[in-house]
Amino acid sequence: MTDWDALRKDFPALAGAPGAPGPVYLDSACMSLAPRAVLDAIAEYYSEYPGCAGRSLHRFAEEVGHRYEGAREAFARFLGAPSPAGIVFLRNATEAINLVARGLDWKRGDRVLITDQEHNSNLVVWQRLADERGLRVEHLRLPPDGSFDLEALDDHLRTGVRLVSFFHTSNLDGRSLPVREITEHAHRRGAEVLIDGCQAAPHQRVDLGALGVDYYALSLHKMLGPSGTGLLAGPPETLGKLSPLITGGETVEWTTLTEHRLRPPPHRFEAGLQNYAGVLGAAAGLRYLERVGLEDVETHDRSVNARATRALEDEPRVHLLGPPDPAHRASIYSFTLDGVDPSDAALFLDEGYRVMVRSGMHCVHSWYRERSLPGSIRASFYLYTSSADIDTFVAGVHELLERIPGTKPPSSRSPVARSRRQSARRPTREPVSGTSARTAPSPDARAAGAPGPSAGS
């Protein structure tokens, strides 16, 4: 049995300043915290074998090469991938999706099907390819209750879709799609399947062999790894059909002044000196995750999500996004508050309660804009999230609601909204030392062109 509270000591970022309460980190869907084992693996690389793999023959290079390929094997096993040759290390999931999107040999008029709830990482590249290469991008609209309509999928597939590119678990509301069934339906109609697994792979067992997808993208910085690490997985023969995004050193078997021959996957996609420290750190994160056990992590995520859901479900001014049952929302609790701008809520929770949540459009601007919503507040959980974290978060939301009289949501430009924002920034608890002077621009200021945090991923 995992001692979830004891495990928190492995995460240095949760410690906080000496004598002060630690932070309440509820933004793991953006980036997870790293356990000490990951920091140690990075330091070990730089202090014990800081070489470049696959080039030099000396002992540093040998050692790092051995460990780098060992990491590839570990991720292949973890994902149930057919072979380590089907694991390409990249900077992030965005790069993985771009590699597929830009690597396929599109013909004008080829169709790509995405949902209406994709992260910009799985949207913008398709819009650009529509302009650049004449792709036709179709949208499958998802019902708000979290269900999935296979018949609606079939209606699109019947028109000759070449690639289905969907999220596995949504970063917006935590719903998961039935990837195996989607893949079966798509393959039956001759379409390939690319899955954005960013929010699924860190939280649930993903077996690529059983899912049968052609391409699976994920970020390792959402599963305990260092920032700027991700991968693309797929059967090597499928990956072999893709043109590399960039080429150069390490991607070729040989060159002459006029020609070259690409190496087989995965190396043809890993151009130039790689992020060895990052990948070895990510592999240490994976070992940590496997020691705890992904099944236990999933149960833990659900239990803290259920605690938050139960605590706020009778509050009429809290509007949850996605499926009501926390068991169907994995690690995400995303909501709007009547009369409160999401960014103000996030600032209030951080300054008054040390609670770090995400606010804005979570890189799914298309979804919010279609509904004329200014965004939502998203709390996201992971194995280090404690019941006490949830209780602090809930207390913060309650205090915020008490301070803001309930009316219909004010326009962000109205003076009433502005004065509410002023009061929202003054929680009753003493702000954590050092944060009270923070001057994040208000949404009004941002609308007027001031630089501010992007409504990003």
Ligand SMILES: Cc1ncc(COP(=O)(O)O)c(C=O)c1O
């Ligand atoms: C569903 C989803 N897709 C893609 C991304 C982008 O991931 P990365 O930053 O690794 O490119 C994110 C990041 O939040 C995400 O949640």
